[in-house]
Amino acid sequence: MTISERPQFNIKSVAIIGAGPSGIASLHELSRVTRTGKSLFGLKDISEYEEKGDTAFPKLVAFERNASVGGVWSKSAFGYNNKDPDLPIIEDNKIDLTKPEQIYKKYEIDKELEEKLEFSTYEKPIQIPLNENLETITKHQWRSSAAYEGLFTNLDYRYKNLPGFQYARDVGAYLEEAVETYNLEKYIRFNSNVERVQKTPTGKWEVIVSFMSEAEGKKYLNWYKEYFDAVIIGNGKTVPIVPSFKGLKQFAETNKNKVTIKLAKSVQETTFIKNAKKLLFIGSSVSSIDLIQYAFPRDLDNPSVYISRRSATAHLDWINGCTYSKGIVNKPTIEEFLPESNSIKFTDGTVESGFDVIVICCGYHMYYPFLTNVSQDSLKWYQYTFWVDDPTLALVGNTYAGFFFNRVEAQGAALAGVWTNKHKLPDRESQLKIIANKPQLSVGLINQEFINPLIDLSLEGRPHPFDVDQSKSDHVAQICHAQLTIPDLFYKIRDGLVDPMNL
Numbered sequence: 001m002t003i004s005e006r007p008q009f010n011i012k013s014v015a016i017i018g019a020g021p022s023g024i025a026s027l028h029e030l031s032r033v034t035r036t037g038k039s040l041f042g043l044k045d046i047s048e049y050e051e052k053g054d055t056a057f058p059k060l061v062a063f064e065r066n067a068s069v070g071g072v073w074s075k076s077a078f079g080y081n082n083k084d085p086d087l088p089i090i091e092d093n094k095i096d097l098t099k100p101e102q103i104y105k106k107y108e109i110d111k112e113l114e115e116k117l118e119f120s121t122y123e124k125p126i127q128i129p130l131n132e133n134l135e136t137i138t139k140h141q142w143r144s145s146a147a148y149e150g151l152f153t154n155l156d157y158r159y160k161n162l163p164g165f166q167y168a169r170d171v172g173a174y175l176e177e178a179v180e181t182y183n184l185e186k187y188i189r190f191n192s193n194v195e196r197v198q199k200t201p202t203g204k205w206e207v208i209v210s211f212m213s214e215a216e217g218k219k220y221l222n223w224y225k226e227y228f229d230a231v232i233i234g235n236g237k238t239v240p241i242v243p244s245f246k247g248l249k250q251f252a253e254t255n256k257n258k259v260t261i262k263l264a265k266s267v268q269e270t271t272f273i274k275n276a277k278k279l280l281f282i283g284s285s286v287s288s289i290d291l292i293q294y295a296f297p298r299d300l301d302n303p304s305v306y307i308s309r310r311s312a313t314a315h316l317d318w319i320n321g322c323t324y325s326k327g328i329v330n331k332p333t334i335e336e337f338l339p340e341s342n343s344i345k346f347t348d349g350t351v352e353s354g355f356d357v358i359v360i361c362c363g364y365h366m367y368y369p370f371l372t373n374v375s376q377d378s379l380k381w382y383q384y385t386f387w388v389d390d391p392t393l394a395l396v397g398n399t400y401a402g403f404f405f406n407r408v409e410a411q412g413a414a415l416a417g418v419w420t421n422k423h424k425l426p427d428r429e430s431q432l433k434i435i436a437n438k439p440q441l442s443v444g445l446i447n448q449e450f451i452n453p454l455i456d457l458s459l460e461g462r463p464h465p466f467d468v469d470q471s472k473s474d475h476v477a478q479i480c481h482a483q484l485t486i487p488d489l490f491y492k493i494r495d496g497l498v499d500p501m502n503l
Contacts, residue, residue: 011392011419014057015207015228016187017194017370019064020071022234022397022408024175027184029412029462030057030419037420039413039459042468044182056420059228063209065143065193069179071236073172078145079268085139086262088242090249097242100367104239105140107195107210107221117208117225122189125222130212134221138212141193142238142265146364149269150501151290167503194370195223197231199390205231230392230419234408237364237398240265243282247337254339264361270294276357277304280344282334283361284309284323289490291359292328297496300327306352308334308344318487327494366398382431383453385411391418391425402443402479403451406465410451413458423457443479 014030016023032040033056040046049055067076075081088103095102109117116126128134147168179185189209196208204227213220240263252261260272264287273279273294281288284307295305306329313320324330331352336345343353368376379395380388384407387393396411397404417423425431439445447466455464492498 009230009392009419009421011229012057013059013228014061014230014232014419015194015197015205015226016060016062016232016234017197018071018234018236019062019069019179019188019190020074020234020236020397021175021405022071022236022411023062023064023188023232024069024179024184025405025408026232026234026396026412026415027060027062027187028178028182029409029416030060031055031182031184031187033057033416033420033459037417037422037459039416039462041413041462046183056416060187061226061228062188062234063192063194063207064188064190066145067190068172068176069185069188070145070172070175072145072147073168073175074145075169075172075176077143078147078151078168078172079149082144082148082266082268083139084142084144084263084266086266087248087252088240088263089136089140090252093244093246093249095244097244100239100365101369103140103242104142104367104369105137106369107134107137109196109208113223117223120224122209122224122226125211125224127213127220127222130219130221141369142240143193144265146238146240146265146287148267150294152500152503194235196372197370198372199393200227204229205392207231230394232394232396232415233368233398234396235368235398237366238265239365239367239369240360241362241365242360243334243362245334245337247339250339251337251342255342258342259356259358261358262360264288264291264359265364267291267359272357273359278306278355279304279357279359280306280308280352280355281359281361282308283363284311284330285314285319285361285363287361287363288359289319289322291361292322293490293493293500296327296494298327300494303327303329305329306331306355308332308346316483318483321487322490325491325494380432380435382425382435383414383457384450385414385454386418386425386431388428388431388435399441399450403446407446407450409465410454410458413462414454416462417457417459420459422459425457443483 016026032043032046034049034054035056066074068074088097097103120126151168192209192211194207195210198206200206206225206227208225211222213222273291279295281292288307292305298304305327307323308331310333332347334344335347338345341353343351345351381395382388384399385394394415397408418425439449441450451465493500
């Protein structure tokens with residue numbers, strides 16, 4: 001088959017990386033497809049079809065590296081269960097921390113392990129004693145959730161079937177309930193980290209997985225290899241973006257007893273923000289605003305909350321309104337950390353000292369550390385889902401736009417339609433043209449440009465996500481209204497009228 005031909009698929013086994021909303025949606029869609037390509041969407045009990053061997057994808061495995069489902073909202077990985085380090089390993093100031101491969105640490109698969117993996121299985125893995133080096137690597141794989149105690153979601157309840165403002169724990173419970181209702185847990189392998197994914201000459205995808213175990217008081221890192229017809233990437237964005245700052249390593253070491261320095265990704269709870277005397281938030285978008293709320297109320301006439309920002313404006317007006325509001329001082333980017341004086345020099349030449357809390361809130365990489373032999377910068381996804389070079393590799397989630405839960409539903413539905421050969425993808429050249437002409441996603445275009453084209457590829461009987469619940473019929477107006485509530489709530493928290501820990 002040449003790269004421009006449209007393939008006929010024979011997919012029976014699918015590996016899904018992650019059991020957050022993307023993985024759960026994918027499991028639900030693919031588990032509810034008959035061999036003849038009929039959608040069983042919404043059917044809770046599919047045992048009758050399974051017993052008859054009447055499912056299109058008889059082998060579905062979701063690899064979840066934490067102990068519970070939920071992704072960002074996983075109860076075993078957020079808040080007090082967050083085990084991520086405060087900062088990445090900074091070996092010297094010459095390392096470019098902006099590159100995810102510099103801060104995400106991988107286990108080495110050496111020649112000996114490679115050979116042993118040929119004879120490994122899930123039931124009979126290769127066991128390696130866990131040592132200090134392996135534990136350090138594990139900690140710097142950023143496995144925990146970025147959600148912290150008290151974080152509430154800004155998703156409108158209609159688009160996740162939850163009432164009002166919800167804390168992370170509530171959203172996690174909702175996702176757990178969905179998994180239980182549709183009996184999806186049987187497909188999930190917990191505490192399983194996908195280490196490598198690559199296509200073999202036979203056309204199968206080789207997936208190498210690691211997991212921890214303990215026996216007779218000793219800890220082990222276990223390895224095995226498994227093969228699948230297709231792979232879905234649903235790992236989300238978990239590796240933090242860390243700018244390379246001159247002097248950061250020395251500043252952190254010199255002032256470790258004076259200044260709390262954390263990545264937003266490492267925050268467990270927000271008491272230290274509430275109690276801080278002078279704070280600097282590096283970054284001026286959503287992660288920063290979410291955390292800044294917990295610094296208030298405090299004296300607005302003598303500001304002690306600072307933001308270091310790369311650009312004068314953010315991509316959303318409500319964020320600009322919040323970051324430039326009274327009680328917050330905006331500064332440009334950082335030129336240098338000055339360890340001896342506990343000061344920071346900004347690119348406008350000004351120097352500020354005396355910060356006792358510094359939080360780096362610069363967002364997250366789209367990074368797939370398990371992909372080998374593929375340039376991640378060259379990955380292009382047709383309809384945000386199908387890899388144009390090989391549509392047996394798919395991406396679900398990992399895009400910046402609204403209606404996230406509904407979008408991943410649509411992606412899973414399209415995978416079911418295409419992988420059962422009920423719908424054909426355009427040739428590669430046509431896919432690339434469509435990708436090149438896609439407009440930037442905005443609230444008003446998400447249904448038209450994202451969800452509708454995917455639902456057009458879904459199976460008969462699979463309804464549009466917005467048609468399942470008629471309360472979503474005026475989705476654009478509803479989301480716009482929801483966005484207006486966010487800055488209003490921010491100002492009420494800032495002014496001491498609302499407690500963010502008790503909404």
